[in-house]
Amino acid sequence: MPTTLITGGAGFIGRHVAEELLSRGHDVRLFDAFVPQVHGDPVRLPDGAQLVRGDVRDRDALDGALKGVDGVIHLAAEVGVGQSMYEVARYVGANDLGTAVLLEAIAAADVGRIVVASSMSIYGEGRYRDAQGAPVAAGLRRSADLKRGDWEVRGPDGQPLTPEPTAEDKQPDLASIYALTKYAQERAVLIFADAYGMNATALRLFNVFGAGQALSNPYTGVLANFASRVAKGERPTVFEDGRQRRDFVHVRDVATAFAQALEADESGRALNIGSGRSYSILDVARMVSEALGRPDLEPEVTGRFRAGDIRNCFADISAAEAALGFRPTRRLEDSLTEFAQWVEAETFTDNGGRMRAELEARGLVS
């Protein structure tokens, strides 16, 4: 039986990955610092998983946790895009110094394979085509345009571009400190594993949703943010005009992808893990209100822009399908009833207003 260590294993994705690996016969060890912002609400850890409390920057704790481990899934990270723009040291410390300490500990242990969670945020804007159908490498939007409420991504001639699925060969374009730290995590793991003859894969996750998202943590997870507001009788808050498009992938499909990446004969690459579908944020907000039985709570469209946000990004998942056999099985629209039932049974605080106030106080919403 392989023994797998999951850093950040007590988090939203980690608990689902643990369940998936346990069902495949792995011995599973969770390593987690229980960051208070994420763990404000009680969580149930998967039966049968061993727990080690510790910080990925603590070498001694890691040395103990890595004893007898064959493979590592590295999920531990601070995960808020907006928050990363003012708590810079906290994000770089946990994500990049944390990965560095983990890699040094792995070099001294007997680990054969590592899978790291990267993020779609490293792309910045996704891929686009112009009116003639030619691909265009769109840069980040200009703040002067955004201040005027011109949200669209435009080509050199000023014409709006059409978004299309983003594949792994799109050049990264880092728009937030969070994205910078995720790219550094991804590259550090791939560079290190290559040098030490280990197998490694980075999974670039798109917007992951499902039961177990931290509903009281307003800094991450747009679906959880919408749900926590609607469940407390508040309108979901939508930035810009709500027509920005994202790719929502179910956490159980993501858990399968991690298990596949751990078991596959595949190494040295970063692979997109999304649903391959795109939805406008405004539609998603309405779908959440509907699923929670409050269609009267129409989204509040703020017409404001959050520093670090991009307009459109959704996944081309053909590489993960070819390399891992990854095929998502749960569509957003078919999963929201189950998600709403889970939200209704949870105890949590809606901190969305606090998040917005913090960003506004720092001039990060304009």
Ligand SMILES: NC(=O)c1ccc[n+]([C@@H]2O[C@H](COP(=O)([O-])OP(=O)(O)OC[C@H]3O[C@@H](n4cnc5c(N)ncnc54)[C@H](O)[C@@H]3O)[C@@H](O)[C@H]2O)c1
């Ligand atoms: N949820 C998404 O939509 C999404 C999208 C792209 C990438 N990711 C990545 O997936 C991973 C898991 O995300 P999640 O949604 O489960 O977030 P989460 O916040 O629920 O889980 C992260 C876990 O890491 C732990 N942690 C944080 N800092 C730590 C440290 N220094 N030492 C040890 N543990 C620490 C937290 O306590 C938490 O349990 C992260 O690396 C994140 O960047 C998530």
